[in-house]
Amino acid sequence: MITALLADDEEHALSLLELLLHQTGEVKVIGRCGNGIDALEQVGLLKPDVAFLDIEMPGMNGLEVAERLGSSVSATQIVFVTAYDRYAVSAFENDALDYLLKPLEVDRLNRTVGRVKRAVAHRRTEDREAAVVRTAAASETSAEPQVQLLGEVQVSVEGRGRLKWRTSKEKELFAYLAVHYGSRIHRDVLLDELWPDEHYQKAKVYLHTCVSYLRRDLRHLGLEDAVVYEDEKYSLSAPLERSDYREFVEAAAGLLPPGSVNAERLERTVNLYSGRLFRSEDxxxxxxxxxxxxxxxxxxxxxxxxxxxxxxxxxxxxxxxxxxxxxxxxxxxxxxxxxxxxxxxxxxxxxxxxxxxxxxxxxxxxxxxxxxxxxxxxxxxxxxxx
Known part of the structure; x- marks a missing residue:
């Protein structure tokens, strides 16, 4: 049985959605609330499998709630509910998110429930696999992640394999945060840089999805809390900020002034350079x-x-x-x-x-x-x- 939280500022809309979900026989509603702030708090307390979020809510809308959840370790899936097509609902058509248009249609709701069931089952499998990795990692000598930006963009941990990117944008988000090591990047800067031609709200959903993917995939390498979110700013955890690019840049800067340089130090520095930064990417x-x-x-x-x-x-x-x-x-x-x-x-x-x-x-x-x-x-x- 899937557990669900419902958030909508219209009471009758909450009651109708709860009734329709109950009729599927697949969903148990464990919480209801009328605004985004309460929804965010209830997700943290109840940890539902899925949250049905109305986009238009006072205080904090559904998109903002999803963004906050995507920036945490929450396992809750998100389904947006909206009466307006102006949010370009095609933006929500991906493995992590779904949408429902008001007035609700039973057939469409059933498809959404089926989709959520698959996503929840997949997430539970991933959690079990990640737990095995963490258990194994706890019994081994601590292994540091190896981050490569010169040449191909890669992240690996010895004995645990290499990260497989789900989407090109997940890779690009990681690359942006990694190359700006030591900086906390505001959400809006990421939206402008990675999705410059997209509508603001749609771009926020894309960012939320990429952060969720990145957190989940890095957990599979035993890396917890890999993406840090605070005050609407993002950064990577300290171990992931160490990369071949950073090592080369700092080594090159350390060769100044020229009078202090010898051939051995220069050789070590140039040997750090293994290829053009982001060689295969544009x-x-x-x-x-x-x-x-x-x-x-x-x-x-x-x-x-x-x-x-x-x-x-x-x-x-x-x-x-x-x-x-x-x-x-x-x-x-x-x-x-x-x-x-x-x-x-x-x-x-x-x-x-x-x-x-x-x-x-x-x-x-x-x-x-x-x-x-x-x-x-x-x-x-x-x-x-x-």
Whole structure:
């Protein structure tokens, strides 16, 4: 039997819904209330399987109640009830939410009850599986989550597997919170960044759904209270704010000023960089972060190549120059590094080849090599002849 809480500011609407639910033989109503504030409190006390929430209620409407519930560890499923189609009810058509239009239709209500039954059964199965994970985790050495943002977006815990994203927006929400580590992001900022073209109320439902998914999926990895919500702001718990992106950014920042840098420290930093931030994703809001990390890795590789040149280690100088060229294929400085590295190694044919490769690249941009590069090339040719 499914347990239900009903919230509607119209008494007759509550009585009709309770009667129709009773007639299904599948639902037991354990609470009724006439406003959103009481609904939020009653869900916390009664912990019903499902809450039927009228959207238009005084004080706190049904959408706001759903948002608060989605930001907690509540297992309660949500069904919206509305007399108005203006809320674009298609927004509620997903695995976590459903909707009913007034006046209520028995057939539609029966379909909703069936849907809720499946969702509740699925949730109970997930809870049992998560409990097994938590029990196993309690008997093991504490394992920290591994968060990868450079390259592919991934979250894993050793011995417990890797998170499987239910939707692309769940992944994007996690990526946004993770890359803004140390910050608490206001709900409205998330709505503007992740759903810029959606109606405000519909976007709030989408956010509520993504937060619910994310909390649930991270619990399967033994990570409790993973998404923090306070004062309408979201953030990740401290263990999830540690990522390869954060490690690289902070390591790169720690290499300032340049005089305190040695090759070993630079090598450790550039080896943290495993690929472009969010490589397979097209997150418009991430443009600044992507440029920052690309600029940082190029600067570190350039400094590393210069240190190798000073040490006369031309093999590693060439390797650093090649890696720099992978990030910035039109970077003249990378070609100059390679030419000097090959010349220092006595591989003058490679100097000519690199110069020709650079010329073809710059032709694509319809520009010519700088005087600095031409002067270097001529000087290297003279050294070979002598």
């Amino acid at each position: 997150y418009q809001w991430a443009d600044d972060e992507i440029r920052h990390t690309e600029t940082a890795i190029e600067a570190q590789l350039l400094r590393l190549a210069q240190l190798y040149e000073g040490e006369g280690d031309f093999g590693r100088m060439i390797a650093a120059g090649r890696r720099l060229l992978q990030h910035s294929p039109y970077n003249e400085e990378a070609y100059r590094i390679l030419m000097k590295g090959y010349a220092g190694s006595g591989k003058h044919d490679e100097v000519y080849r690199v110069y020709g490769e650079m010329g073809r690249r710059l032709d694509e941009l319809q520009i010519q090599a700088s005087d600095m590069t031409l002067s270097l090339y001529e000087g290297l040719k003279v050294r070979k002849k002598s």
